[in-house]
Amino acid sequence: MGKNAIFVLVVLCTTVFVLADFNSCTESTTPGVIDERKKEKAAQEDFKGYPDFGVMMDNATFQDQFPGQNVFKLRQDYPSKMPSKKADFYNLPFDERDKFMDWIMAVRDYCFEGMIDVDFVAQENKIRDWYHMPFLHWGDLASEGFHGLAKEAPISSFQLHANQTEPGQTYALGFYNDFAGTVLHKMWKNQDAPDAYATQGPDGGFPEGTVIFKLLFTDLDETQVPYLNNPFLWNGWVTEVWQDSVSNPRVLKKMSLIQMDLMVRDKRADKYGTGWVFGTFCYNGDLNDGKPMKERVKNLVPVGIQFGNDPTYTENKITPYPAKETWINNDLNETFINPSPDLPAQHLGWGGRLDGPVDLNNASCMSCHATAEFPQIDALVPSAAFKGIRNKAGNLVKLTETKDPAFVKYFQNLKCGTAYSPGKATSTDFSLQVSLALGYYWEWKDGNLGGFYADQFNRGIKPVRRNGQ
Numbered sequence: 093m094g095k096n097a098i099f100v101l102v103v104l105c106t107t108v109f110v111l112a113d114f115n116s117c118t119e120s121t122t123p124g125v126i127d128e129r130k131k132e133k134a135a136q137e138d139f140k141g142y143p144d145f146g147v148m149m150d151n152a153t154f155q156d157q158f159p160g161q162n163v164f165k166l167r168q169d170y171p172s173k174m175p176s177k178k179a180d181f182y183n184l185p186f187d188e189r190d191k192f193m194d195w196i197m198a199v200r201d202y203c204f205e206g207m208i209d210v211d212f213v214a215q216e217n218k219i220r221d222w223y224h225m226p227f228l229h230w231g232d233l234a235s236e237g238f239h240g241l242a243k244e245a246p247i248s249s250f251q252l253h254a255n256q257t258e259p260g261q262t263y264a265l266g267f268y269n270d271f272a273g274t275v276l277h278k279m280w281k282n283q284d285a286p287d288a289y290a291t292q293g294p295d296g297g298f299p300e301g302t303v304i305f306k307l308l309f310t311d312l313d314e315t316q317v318p319y320l321n322n323p324f325l326w327n328g329w330v331t332e333v334w335q336d337s338v339s340n341p342r343v344l345k346k347m348s349l350i351q352m353d354l355m356v357r358d359k360r361a362d363k364y365g366t367g368w369v370f371g372t373f374c375y376n377g378d379l380n381d382g383k384p385m386k387e388r389v390k391n392l393v394p395v396g397i398q399f400g401n402d403p404t405y406t407e408n409k410i411t412p413y414p415a416k417e418t419w420i421n422n423d424l425n426e427t428f429i430n431p432s433p434d435l436p437a438q439h440l441g442w443g444g445r446l447d448g449p450v451d452l453n454n455a456s457c458m459s460c461h462a463t464a465e466f467p468q469i470d471a472l473v474p475s476a477a478f479k480g481i482r483n484k485a486g487n488l489v490k491l492t493e494t495k496d497p498a499f500v501k502y503f504q505n506l507k508c509g510t511a512y513s514p515g516k517a518t519s520t521d522f523s524l525q526v527s528l529a530l531g532y533y534w535e536w537k538d539g540n541l542g543g544f545y546a547d548q549f550n551r552g553i554k555p556v557r558r559n560g561q
């Protein structure tokens with residue numbers, strides 16, 4: 093019970109006691125008091141919800157500049173019951189090189205259905221239910237109030253295009269379907285103690301049927317990155333530059349959609365040692381052909397898919413920034429890349445494994461996501477991945493420490509729901525938003541209470557490190 097609630101109850105009880113001369117507060121049978129107590133109890137038991145976002149322009153300015161517009165609302169009425177029907181694309185093969193494009197376009201359709209008309213406001217989708225991750229409102233990377241975009245990663249010069257002389261930043265919003273929602277329910281239903289075991293196998297973990305997707309935006313525009321012409325734009329209340337912390341004032345920027353990521357839990361991927369299929373898209377405004385703003389998400393072109401790290405393939409090659417063309421490595425069996433000329437030139441990841449435009453050329457989707465655990469013990473990219481020969485612009489041309497054990501481990505295949513550091517952490521089942529959110533939750537709680545819980549302290553509070561340091 094909150095201090096205020098106790099105060100209200102004491103005042104109420106005292107008033108009744110004085111006026112009606114009852115023997116004791118607790119024995120009172122006065123209807124008004126009982127109703128009040130019932131309400132109190134219900135309020136404690138009710139799920140009050142997590143904050144919708146962390147930072148926003150002041151309310152008066154917002155009302156003035158954006159009359160009638162809604163701010164972002166976190167969809168958090170997570171389902172407790174497992175849905176029965178998986179998406180139709182589970183009937184399509186993902187792991188055949190000449191058919192994967194059908195699979196990834198079908199997943200894209202599944203993510204877009206009911207969303208385009210409502211500009212991706214999850215609560216308004218009439219076709220299917222999508223939910224958001226709580227607690228990304230907290231800390232330096234706090235989500236903002238226009239669209240719930242959380243600050244994500246820096247973009248270095250020339251990472252996206254040869255014209256890109258300026259660095260930039262990425263902000264993103266993730267969506268979880270109903271299957272994934274049941275895990276969020278299990279994890280977050282008790283606001284006083286989220287259940288970190290909800291994503292730990294063999295009992296926990298995202299069930300078959302899970303689809304998670306994420307829209308990624310950048311503050312760079314077509315003057316720096318030509319394929320961001322005819323952009324799909326959202327307002328964002330963001331830092332001026334990546335280096336700014338949460339204490340720097342945020343500013344209003346037009347953010348361009350640059351990438352869409354997805355991950356699908358599919359039992360057919362168990363035989364590759366992972367259980368997950370990752371996919372990503374890059375925006376290409378040249379394909380716009382008169383589409384109005386809302387429809388422009390359809391300018392997202394598949395980059396490719398990945399269902400394993402090809403652990404036995406160790407050829408040490410990367411595409412330095414800026415990529416002039418996409419190097420498709422057909423020796424990889426667990427990454428497939430889209431050969432279409434519609435795809436802007438990509439740097440991809442280490443050895444040509446899948447990575448998106450705003451991701452790094454020395455990692456891969458699955459190597460980074462396999463590290464996801466709570467607490468987040470290992471860096472998201474091992475330090476060896478940043479050691480090598482650099483060109484004059486400072487960009488890596490060749491890695492030199494690829495025999496480093498941490499680097500070798502980084503490109504193994506990890507089974508879903510398995511901790512990257514067994515015995516030291518619980519798996520967050522390839523979800524880095526879960527790992528971040530749990531970390532933020534306990535930092536917030538320990539800070540607020542001015543103390544620690546032994547079981548959480550024993551886990552250790554570890555900040556998430558993006559770049560191996």
Ligand code: HEC
Nearest residue numbers: 244266353354355370371372447448456457460523524525
């Ligand atoms: C270097 C690390 C790294 C790489 C590489 C990376 N991601 Fe992520 N990803 C993250 C982090 C951190 C988050 C959570 C924070 C956020 O959403 O902004 C995340 C979030 C996501 C989410 C939301 C669900 C979740 O909780 O994980 C999806 C889906 C996703 N990434 C897919 C991909 C795909 C597809 C690729 C490759 C194209 C990729 N990621 C490459 C670090 C990475």
